[in-house]
Amino acid sequence: MGHRTALYQSHIDAGGKMVDFGGWDMPINYGSQIEEHHQVRRHAGLFDVSHMTVVDVTGADARQYLRRLLANDVARLDDKPGKALYSAMLNEAGGVIDDLIVYHLQGWYRVIVNCATRDKDLAWMSQQASGLDVHINERTELSMMAVQGPKALEIVKQCVSAGRAELIDQLSVFTGKDEGGWFFARTGYTGEDGLEILLPEADAPSVWQALIDAGVVPCGLGARDTLRLEAGMNLYGHEMDDATSPLAANMGWTIAWEPTERDFIGRGALEAQRREGASDTLVGLVLTGRGVLRAGQSVRVPGSERTGVITSGTFSPTLGYSIAMARVPAGASGEASVDVRGKALAVSIVKPNFVRHGQALV
Amino acid sequence: MSDIRNELKYLPSHEWARVEEDGTVTIGITDHAQESLGDVVYVETPELGATVNAGEEAGVVESVKAASDIYSPISGEVIAVNESLEDAPEQVNESPYDDGWFYKVKPSDLSELEDALDAAGYQAAIEADE
Known part of the structure; x- marks a missing residue:
């Protein structure tokens, strides 16, 4: 038996098909993954993401610490309480230890990292805090749910107190706000508008049920994966890992090169890569014919032996054909071919961004 | 609890075979298989007129989650394929033993099915997997 979230029984009651996910018993779907996917694009879906790791960083040196720990620069959040930033946390060689979201709250920061990387992340974060006035506090007592889709905000507002509904009205995109032990953020992993909500475990099942009663459809990790892939969002362990540079994972935009004197971990290695020119790049692939592209399949691009x-x-599900993200030799464009069980299938190389706000981008 | 039908023969790899009144054999995948695969998005059946061999690959079924080979429970000539799966692969999920059939064979040796599992044997095979 794996770890169970406070919503485990809610999943069983809703007919969730439970699978092991990074040591947690989580729902992969509640019937049809494709139907759940469509609900998020067209209406609103509800995800239990309590397996994610929430870490609060406090102390007088918190800002200085995160400016060294992260490739993106939390100084961009100064004077913007509530604002969030997506960043890589790099090792000295410039490989990605994890990708995360950091929120700037009143004088402290809330960091949300992945579940499968929890142990190594916490060990690394503690090690880097040594000698600083920094406190790293994991919030295991909080549940986390994501409500995503064009109707998400409207429905959540109906299910919470008037004060919290007002707070949601004031949340601009990519910001978060804490309130009475709860935390609302207008962020997500689907390419749709929506909220991520942290709340005490004891409150989670009743809120979950209220949202379902208000017409939000429970969605499993299967739909979460097809949604994020359509939205061109990276998944740790797939698009990047400890041995992959963010420059080869379409994460160049998340690296704050300025100010040049900010010495974040991995900076030296990345600057060397930038001088030499990246050897690989992350692209999108589209297969309009029959078949499904899968992780691990090899891609042949024009003009390269590699x-x-x-x-x-x-x-x-939105486009009705197969899409993929692929790491290919830099500069590749146009047509490519993928080895699908011994057959070379023709695919087009596109930007790794397929669907946003319900609209096809390819 | 998945649906296992008494009148069918099964392979441990989750294909079913039904001997029709005219002596032909219809092949598909089981309810348990469709449930483990999740939403089916493509089915690659053998070609009409092709010869399939018992225990060998005869096609592929792809779900959102994974690709899975289809093994033929019996040898023979393919005399029909379910073309409606091209536009409506979800029939494999909704009706695995009826509308979601894959292909039909004129068997070269019907006794090959004696080696296949009956309903109780298949039930036991699923339970051993879990």
């Missing part, structure tokens, strides 16, 4: 590899692939 092959690339699919990092994530799936059938796209």
Whole structure:
């Protein structure tokens, strides 16, 4: 038996098909993954993401500490309480230890990292805090749910107190706010508008049920994966890992090179890579014919002897054909071919961004 | 609890075979298989007129989650394929033993099915997997 979230029984009651996910018993779907996916694009879906790791960083040196720990610069959040930032946390060689979201709250920071990387992340974060006035406090007592889709905000507001509904009205995109032990953030992992909500475990099942009663559809980790892939969002362990540079994972935009004197961990290695020019790049692939692209399949691109590899692939429920993200030799464009069980299937190389706000981008 | 039908023969790899009144054999995948695969998005059946061999690959079924080979429970000539799966692969999920059939064979040796599992044997095979 794996770890169970406070919503485990809610999943069983809703007919969730439970699977092991990074040591947690989580729902992969509640019937049809494709139907859940469509609900998020067209209406609103509800995800239990309590397996994610929430870490509060406090202390007089918190800002200085995060400016060294992260490739993006939390100084961009100064004077913007509530604002969030997406960042890589790099090792000295410039590999990605994890990707995360950091929120700037009143004088402290809330960091949300992945579940499968929890142990190494916490060990690394503690090690880097040595000698600083920094406190790292994991919030295991909180549940986390994501409500995503064009109707998400409207429905959540109906299910919470008037004060919290007002707070949601004031939340601009990519900001978060804490309130009475709860935390609302207008963030997500689907390419749709929506909220991520942290709340005490004891409150989670009744809120979950209220949202379902208000018409939000429970969605499993299967739909979460097809949604994020359509939205061109990376998944740790697929698009990047300890041995992958963020420059080869379409994460160049998350690296704050300025100010040049900010010495974040991994900076030296990344600057060397930037001088030499990246050897690999992350692209999107589209297969309009029959078949489904899968992680691990090899990609042949024009003008290169070296092959690339699919990092994530799936059938796209919104588009009705298969899409993938692939790491290929830099500069590749146009048509490519993928080895699908011995057959070379023709695919088009596109930007790794397929669907946003319900609209096809390819 | 998945649906296992008494009148069918099964492979441990989750294909079913039904001997029709005219002596032909219809092949598909089981309710348990469709449930483990999740939403089916493509089915690659053998070609009409092709010869399939018992225990060998005869096609592929792809779900959102994974690709899975289809093994033929019996040898023979393929005399029909379920073309409606091209536009409506979800029939495999909704009706695995009826509308979601894959292909039909004129068997070269019907006794090959004696080696296949009956309903109780297949039930036991699923339970051993879990």
